Amino acid sequence: MAGNVSITLQNTDEGRAIINAISADNAEAVVNVYPSMTKIDCPGRLIVNRESIESEMGRPFDLQELQLSLVSLAGNVDEDDDKFVLEWNR
Amino acid sequence: MNAETKIERKAKKLGLKERYGHLTRGLGWETSYQPMDKVFPFASYEGIKIHDWDAFEDPFRLTMDAYWKYQAEKERKLYAVIDSFAQNNGQMKITDARYVNALKIFLTGVSPLEYMAHRGYAHVGRHFVGAGPRVACQMQAIDELRHAQTQMHTISHYNKYFDGLHDPRHMFDRVWYLSVPKSFFEDAMTAGPFEFLTAISFSFEYVLTNLLFVPFMSGAAYNGDMATVTFGFSAQSDESRHMTLGLEIIKFMLEQDADNVPIVQRWIDKWFWRGYRLLSIVAMMMDYMLPKRVMSWAEAWGIYFEEAGGALFEDLSRYGITTPKYADVASKEKDRLTHEVWSTFYNYTRAAAFHTWIPNDDELAWLSEKYPETFDQLYRPRYEHWRSLQQKGERFYNNSLPQLCNVCQIPMVFTEPDDPTKLCLRSTEFEGEKYHFCSDGCKDIFEFEPQKYVQSWLPVHQIFQGNCGGATMPEVLDWYGIKNGSDNLDYEGSPDQTIWNDWTKSAQRAAG
Numbered sequence A: 001m002a003g004n005v006s007i008t009l010q011n012t013d014e015g016r017a018i019i020n021a022i023s024a025d026n027a028e029a030v031v032n033v034y035p036s037m038t039k040i041d042c043p044g045r046l047i048v049n050r051e052s053i054e055s056e057m058g059r060p061f062d063l064q065e066l067q068l069s070l071v072s073l074a075g076n077v078d079e080d081d082d083k084f085v086l087e088w089n090r
Numbered sequence B: 001m002n003a004e005t006k007i008e009r010k011a012k013k014l015g016l017k018e019r020y021g022h023l024t025r026g027l028g029w030e031t032s033y034q035p036m037d038k039v040f041p042f043a044s045y046e047g048i049k050i051h052d053w054d055a056f057e058d059p060f061r062l063t064m065d066a067y068w069k070y071q072a073e074k075e076r077k078l079y080a081v082i083d084s085f086a087q088n089n090g091q092m093k094i095t096d097a098r099y100v101n102a103l104k105i106f107l108t109g110v111s112p113l114e115y116m117a118h119r120g121y122a123h124v125g126r127h128f129v130g131a132g133p134r135v136a137c138q139m140q141a142i143d144e145l146r147h148a149q150t151q152m153h154t155i156s157h158y159n160k161y162f163d164g165l166h167d168p169r170h171m172f173d174r175v176w177y178l179s180v181p182k183s184f185f186e187d188a189m190t191a192g193p194f195e196f197l198t199a200i201s202f203s204f205e206y207v208l209t210n211l212l213f214v215p216f217m218s219g220a221a222y223n224g225d226m227a228t229v230t231f232g233f234s235a236q237s238d239e240s241r242h243m244t245l246g247l248e249i250i251k252f253m254l255e256q257d258a259d260n261v262p263i264v265q266r267w268i269d270k271w272f273w274r275g276y277r278l279l280s281i282v283a284m285m286m287d288y289m290l291p292k293r294v295m296s297w298a299e300a301w302g303i304y305f306e307e308a309g310g311a312l313f314e315d316l317s318r319y320g321i322t323t324p325k326y327a328d329v330a331s332k333e334k335d336r337l338t339h340e341v342w343s344t345f346y347n348y349t350r351a352a353a354f355h356t357w358i359p360n361d362d363e364l365a366w367l368s369e370k371y372p373e374t375f376d377q378l379y380r381p382r383y384e385h386w387r388s389l390q391q392k393g394e395r396f397y398n399n400s401l402p403q404l405c406n407v408c409q410i411p412m413v414f415t416e417p418d419d420p421t422k423l424c425l426r427s428t429e430f431e432g433e434k435y436h437f438c439s440d441g442c443k444d445i446f447e448f449e450p451q452k453y454v455q456s457w458l459p460v461h462q463i464f465q466g467n468c469g470g471a472t473m474p475e476v477l478d479w480y481g482i483k484n485g486s487d488n489l490d491y492e493g494s495p496d497q498t499i500w501n502d503w504t505k506s507a508q509r510a511a512g
Helices: A013-025 A050-057 A063-068 B016-025 B064-087 B097-127 B131-159 B168-174 B176-189 B193-222 B226-256 B260-278 B280-289 B297-319 B327-333 B337-347 B361-370 B375-391 B440-448 B459-464 B473-480 B495-511
Strands: A004-010 A030-034 A037-043 A045-049 A070-074 A076-079 A083-087 B419-423 B426-430 B433-437
Touching: A004 A013, A004 A045, A004 A083, A004 B297, A013 A037, A013 A045, A013 A050, A013 A063, A037 A045, A037 B193, A045 A050, A063 A070, A063 A083, A063 B064, A063 B226, A070 B193, A070 B226, A070 B297, A076 B226, B016 B131, B064 B131, B064 B226, B097 B131, B097 B168, B097 B176, B097 B193, B097 B226, B097 B280, B097 B495, B131 B226, B168 B176, B168 B473, B176 B193, B176 B260, B176 B280, B176 B459, B193 B226, B193 B260, B193 B280, B193 B297, B226 B260, B226 B297, B260 B280, B260 B327, B260 B440, B280 B297, B280 B337, B280 B361, B297 B327, B337 B375, B361 B375, B426 B440, B433 B440
Parallel strands: none
Antiparallel strands: A004 A037, A004 A070, A030 A037, A045 A083, A076 A083, B426 B433
16 A cells, blocks of 8 residues: 655645645545644645646646745655646556 | 636646756757766766666756746745844744744754755756756755755844844854754765765655754744744745655666665665754754644654655665665654753753753643653653752753764764663774764764764864863853853843843733
8 A cells, every 4th residue: 555645835825725726636635734834645646736726716827836835745746737746656 | 716717828838848858858968078977077986877867857847937937936925024024023923032042053053054055966966967967956056045045034133132143154163063963964065976965855855854844834833933934934845846856866866777776775774864863953942942832753753754754665665775774763762852852952051052941831741741651751850850959059060071973973862772761872993993873873874984984073072172262161162152141051041031021021011
């Protein structure tokens, strides 16, 4: 069984939109809220979809804007224009 | 927001993968005037074999235009917060002035490492043959310089009100406990480029910095330190990229040649242990120096090393990589580490550039709750004894100089892995001299490269050799740049406490 991948985001306005998008797109995601930040754990694989964030924010979103909200992550990263994926055992 | 709302977006001319490809595949070339091994003299002596440099790819695929754009945005946000913090007397809105002592350790012990990292990445970036790692190292070198600067700028505001923050650079080069982080980074910077990346990008950034920045910054938020949270998270957003570089470079080395595996494993073992020992002081900050605490060191170790590290090393096991040697010792130490370290600083408070204290009753209760197996049995009685001595006007000071570990340079205060009541002491002989260590981990590191570590600049030895200003405490403190009576000693009775109490009293009077 693969361990958890994880992403931690700031508790900011944009961070919340991203957290909501991740929660909606990853059924197994577990959301842990700490002071000023939120850590999301998910078994094996976690996906961040550009379109989901855009519909949360109501504006175009370049996935590289994640850089502004990201605190930490665990897992192998694969990013392109539409999705940002974290996974083990790629 | 309605999920069906149509978002208008302008398509870019090239996709992310293509843009990154143009940056990192077209810019490197085979030299013709000089042989490649002369242009890149450090690329092979460590024994790492690379057959295809283009196999390295930054998974974020960050290009320079995007890099400048997002870094500029981070800076604008951060400096707006710093201004606002200063204008609104943010330094007086923290939970308690004891908290500032954690910042003193951060500024003197961690921020100079950011600057060393800047130099280190600039150096190794020059020495990699492939454009992918070169670009990643170049961005990281700029990031690290930014971190050093933003930390100085943020914390300099505290320097207007509190002691011990006036000259971190000077202290970093001289003060005994700061030789722990300094020697750690000098060890990495004097290694080859691949060991440097394993040390800093992988073991430190990927495996361990979550334990440094994440709970600490969350703790800063919890204690009302808006400025530190902001620089911390601004830096940490870069760290996510650095961590990814760390993991990618490890996989890159492991995939390039099976002969690389044992070399990388030895580096992982070494730098896990070096990094873990370096974090002792951070562990202490989490358990003892945050007036409002987010999580204990033992909990953080569980989440960020045992759980996250477990998943990571399971992933790397397909290359034949195993969990770092002595990770089990670190886990055995998790219920005692912070108590042993805080007690040491309480002993040597005269020679520290921050204040110490005995935890108050609420804090003792929190420690008992978080460390049910060890605290009441082993550490509470010690604190209560010291507190009673202090109340009688007989505050305990340790007036001798401690023996230091020849590798991590921490005083020999750690205990046997299987017996927390017995000091752990190890030694070895090399060329007729005896060398001492705090642990099997540090002893192994010495024995693999004794010629390197016999050169250690050990602060206690240096004092005895007459290289630190003189033979008396006031002379050494003067040489350290520590002002006796204001920068050092207990928080109780310090000028920091006076300024804080005056402020909070005037706030209470104003509130009526």
